Amino acid sequence: MSMRTPLKNVRHLGSAKEGADHFWLQRVTAVANLVLGLFLVWLIASLAGADYETVKATLANPINAILLLMLVISSTIHMRLGMQVVIEDYVHQESSKILLLLLNNFFAILVGAACVWAILKLSFA
Amino acid sequence: MSDVRAAAGNANRPMSPHLQVYRPLINMVMSILHRMTGVALYFGFILLAWWLTAAAVGADYFNYVNGIFGSLLGKVVMFGFTWALLHHMMGGIRHFIWDTCRGLDIGSVKMLSFMTGFVSVIGTLLIWAAVGFAG
Numbered sequence: 001m002s003m004r005t006p007l008k009n010v011r012h013l014g015s016a017k018e019g020a021d022h023f024w025l026q027r028v029t030a031v032a033n034l035v036l037g038l039f040l041v042w043l044i045a046s047l048a049g050a051d052y053e054t055v056k057a058t059l060a061n062p063i064n065a066i067l068l069l070m071l072v073i074s075s076t077i078h079m080r081l082g083m084q085v086v087i088e089d090y091v092h093q094e095s096s097k098i099l100l101l102l103l104n105n106f107f108a109i110l111v112g113a114a115c116v117w118a119i120l121k122l123s124f125a
Numbered sequence: 126m127s128d129v130r131a132a133a134g135n136a137n138r139p140m141s142p143h144l145q146v147y148r149p150l151i152n153m154v155m156s157i158l159h160r161m162t163g164v165a166l167y168f169g170f171i172l173l174a175w176w177l178t179a180a181a182v183g184a185d186y187f188n189y190v191n192g193i194f195g196s197l198l199g200k201v202v203m204f205g206f207t208w209a210l211l212h213h214m215m216g217g218i219r220h221f222i223w224d225t226c227r228g229l230d231i232g233s234v235k236m237l238s239f240m241t242g243f244v245s246v247i248g249t250l251l252i253w254a255a256v257g258f259a260g
Contacts, residue, residue, distance in 0.1 A: 030217050037214055045256045052184040059180055079167045111174045118177035
């Protein structure tokens with residue numbers, strides 16, 4: 001016998017009140033990172049030993065810049081979700097946990113913003 | 126809590142088995158490495174942000190930062206970064222397969238775990254061979 005009300009099923013949210021969003025977003029960004037991560041490896045490998053003008057021109061190339069922007073957005077979301085799980089697994093003291101989860105959000109946004117600023121500046125300079 | 130145990134006379138009862146009592150199994154090692162490489166990549170993202178912002182700031186600062194990445198220590202770190210990225214990617218593919226409820230028998234679990242380690246190491250070596258360890 002199910003204890004769930006029909007409304008609960010319609011909302012398809014579990015006890016965490018957010019359903020499988022965390023799990024699903026982690027998988028969606030993982031698929032994106034798989035493709036974009038290989039692009040990053042190729043990009044950096046192709047720029048090994050290159051001079052500044054070459055690096056600047058390569059990063060300002062529209063295709064490279066857009067792919068890099070997508071990589072930065074997708075991977076900062078992915079790593080924020082991943083670190084959240086790590087913190088929740090190992091930190092059980094409530095105040096430390098909340099502080100670390102807060103820092104996790106800020107860190108992901110900070111490095112993401114720095115990368116986005118750099119890519120846009122290189123693109124529009 | 127300890128008072129309760131002592132009062133119950135069970136202070137020395139066995140603990141639930143944990144990491145240190147298990148013989149390392151390949152799927153366990155790859156699972157731990159998946160999390161460790163994830164955490165490493167998390168902090169390693171600072172390096173990408175540093176390199177990109179250096180390129181955006183200007184030639185002098187970029188050359189300074191590129192010099193650090195090109196040093197022996199810088200190359201060791203970048204080599205580790207390459208392996209961590211590939212290992213986490215291969216672990217991710219393994220998890221995608223498991224997410225579809227496939228490959229969950231013991232033989233497949235062992236094989237997929239072995240492949241995670243194998244492909245990440247071989248892939249890292251191939252990438253660095255292609256770029257040139259000296260480059």
